[in-house]
Amino acid sequence: MTGSGGGGGSYGGGGGGNDNFDCESVNERTPLNSVNREVAATVKVGDVLDVVAQSDTGPLVVETIDSAILGSITSAKLARILDCIRKGFSFVAEIVEVSGGKVVIVLRPE
Amino acid sequence: MIPRTSEVFDDLPSEHECVLPGIVWGSPAQLFTPAYWLTQCRLANRDGRQIQYKLGNSLLEEMIACLAGGYGIPSEIGMAAFDRIKASGILFSSHASSERFNRLLSEPLQVNGRPVLYRFARQKAMYFADATRFVNENQAPTDDFEFRNWLLQVKGIGLKTASWITRNWRDSDRVAVIDIHIQRAGQHIGLFKNESPSKNYFEMEQRFLVFADILGARASELDTIMWSHMKNWGRLIN
16 A cells, blocks of 8 residues: 555646656656756766765766766656665666757666 | 757756745755756646546546545545446436445455555545535536535535545636645745644645746646655655
8 A cells, every 4th residue: 555644635647646666677868957068078978977866855966987967867757766766776877968068868777 | 758958947047046935946856846846847748748637527526536535545545445436336326325335435445456445434425425415416616716615515525625626627726735745845845834724724725826826837737746746755855
């Protein structure tokens, strides 16, 4: 049985509900937010970078090997992924697009 | 579909700017900040995932679905109870008795593959019977607020449930469903203090509606997304 048992409130058929999310099958293509252009200039397509949760509630950032923050992940699945990390899963970000301040990654399990 | 960064994030105010006095936008990458809620609403719409909240195919079904929840009953159990009631065909009968509803609710429900007893079956059965009688004997008003007030005449329907039915059935952005999850989300950002919807429903609702308006989000969609995220991942802020 799931659910908080709190107020039994406004549930409906959508909005990102509990969907038996499989942490091991994450394959999320998403643009990065708050991209650091200087760091972006040092990475290229195909690079695989660390994904670090700075707290249980985020932000979820992508770091280079030198621990420089490239940008943060703001996906519709952010809460699910942070929950996975809290459960002990770890993820990496593969860069699939870099263009100035725009960086797109694919997030997948390490 | 991959949302373009510029479409979703670039017009967000600075993290340190206030969305309302004393409430900063925060980062869209940080759970449950105002910027997060706005971003999640935009992403949900942009991904083509229609934000759905309607549960029934008729007003009576909507009322039963909403009445089946509350009182600490987890949503999965409330929906399982509603599904059984709906499948029985009892809602097509104009003389559905509380005894018939009670018989349907007293048998264990299957929830996530396990048998679960529905709490308060006898009391809920009375509410369902009263709702059935009420809908069959009365004409619903067309104004959202009048509609909500009209629903309050049904046994078991308080302001939260009346708002919930109004939001769902009328697709209304003029009301908000201030339940425990919305209350916690609001307290987390400072929208609500240590106040209870049972005593301050209208004040809290008004603040929520203003918040949605400033975000530029539909109140109904914001409410649905907040509820879902807080239910599933609200423990991350505990």
